[in-house]
Amino acid sequence: MKSKNVHEYIKKVAFLIRKERERKDISILYMTDRLQLSDSYYRHLERATTQQVSLYKYLQMAQLIRIPLSEVLEYVETKNVNMKKETYKLGYSKLQENFDIDSYIKEIGEELRRRRKEQNKYQKTFGDAMGITSHYYGHIERGTQMSISLYKYKVIADILDTPLHIILRQVEENLNIK
Known part of the structure; x- marks a missing residue:
């Protein structure tokens, strides 16, 4: 996969995580407190303005909003994600709250x-x-x-x-x- 495609892939992953956080009415303050991040850095994560974010960090974000990261990635890899679309209601399965x-x-x-x-x-x-x-x-x-x-x-x-x-x-x- 070409670098540009991987960058677009990551932007879509971050976009879907943000949309799911918003859909579940989870605040950025909750996320930043739990992840021990600054507000501005967390917003960078959700906008994917940096490409070198660890998978570990994405797993933490997904864990906090109780979605399996595999399902976010599956959605990106198998469906057309339009980042201009206002709402997404994704059918995620249950995720254990505190896995290691x-x-x-x-x-x-x-x-x-x-x-x-x-x-x-x-x-x-x-x-x-x-x-x-x-x-x-x-x-x-x-x-x-x-x-x-x-x-x-x-x-x-x-x-x-x-x-x-x-x-x-x-x-x-x-x-x-x-």
Whole structure:
């Protein structure tokens, strides 16, 4: 997937999270208090003015508004998201209120490793495509880096030729959080 398409993808994810927060009448103050972020930084997250936001942060946001991130990603990957449209009523399934995000990130790494090995690909292939070392990519698969951006996870999913929502749905099922 080209960089521009990944940027657009992230904007749509952030847009849908914002719309769902608004639909559930959850204030920005509630979100910023719980996430311990400034109001202005949180607004940047919802507008996706920065592309290098960690998946960890998106998981925290989704957890606070009780939506599975996999379903937000599925909506972006399978439907035409018009960001000028005023309302979205998305049919999200139930999400456990307080799942362990660290375990979630580690499980993503395990799922990525399993899928990479199934395809007989090497960590170096992924590192080269992402502009990082295979050693750093290994940290992603081990789940030891919590600050990996949604952008990078999307690139990895594209290399695996698997929609990211499928990977996250498998993780949610493995962890039994839906």
